[in-house]
Amino acid sequence: MFALGAWGFWSDRKFFKNAIIVPGTITGYRENFRGGDSDCTMYTKIATFEFDGQKREVVDMRHSSSYKPTIGSPCQIGVNPNDINEARIYSKTNLLFYWIFILVGLLMIVLGIAVFMGELP
Numbered sequence: 236m237f238a239l240g241a242w243g244f245w246s247d248r249k250f251f252k253n254a255i256i257v258p259g260t261i262t263g264y265r266e267n268f269r270g271g272d273s274d275c276t277m278y279t280k281i282a283t284f285e286f287d288g289q290k291r292e293v294v295d296m297r298h299s300s301s302y303k304p305t306i307g308s309p310c311q312i313g314v315n316p317n318d319i320n321e322a323r324i325y326s327k328t329n330l331l332f333y334w335i336f337i338l339v340g341l342l343m344i345v346l347g348i349a350v351f352m353g354e355l356p
Contacts (some may be wrong), residue, residue, distance in 0.1 A: 237340025244333035250323060254313030259284035259324070264304045265294070280304045282324050284312040293322040297329060 263281040268274075277298035284291055293312060315321035 236336050237344060240333045240336025240338075240340055244330065244337065247323075247329060247333070250315070251313045251325060253316065254323070255286075255316050256325070257284050257286055257312050257314060259293070259310045259312040261304050261306060261308045261310055262292070263306065267298060275300045278303050280310075280324055282310050282312060284314075284322070286314050286319060286322075291319075291322065293324060295324045297326075 259282040261280055262283045265279040265281065267277040267279065277300050279298050280295040282293050282295070284293070311325040313323045313325055
């Protein structure tokens with residue numbers, strides 16, 4: 236968990252540090268059904284934005300089962316200046332998600348070491 240959270244945080248931070256930020260609008264979403272023990276629907280945001288005089292579309296890399304995206308809501312889009320076809324939807328929630336993974340991962344590492352060293356039953 237720690238490694239996944241750290242990689243995600245580092246990847247997003249690196250991308251948005253160099254990205255050109257432009258305004259966008261959530262124009263839709265995709266529903267992805269996940270079966271199994273916990274049947275749930277995952278939602279993926281779709282946003283449109285304008286860059287270099289052209290209207291473009293970006294599909295979010297992340298999925299959420301907690302809410303449907305609100306159509307028409309504004310968002311920020313990061314565009315890679317070296318490859319304008321690479322764009323990501325910016326979200327502070329993603330950063331929080333990464334930090335939760337990092338902290339839970341660290342807790343698991345510390346508890347694992349404590350159990351291994353015989354400090355905890």
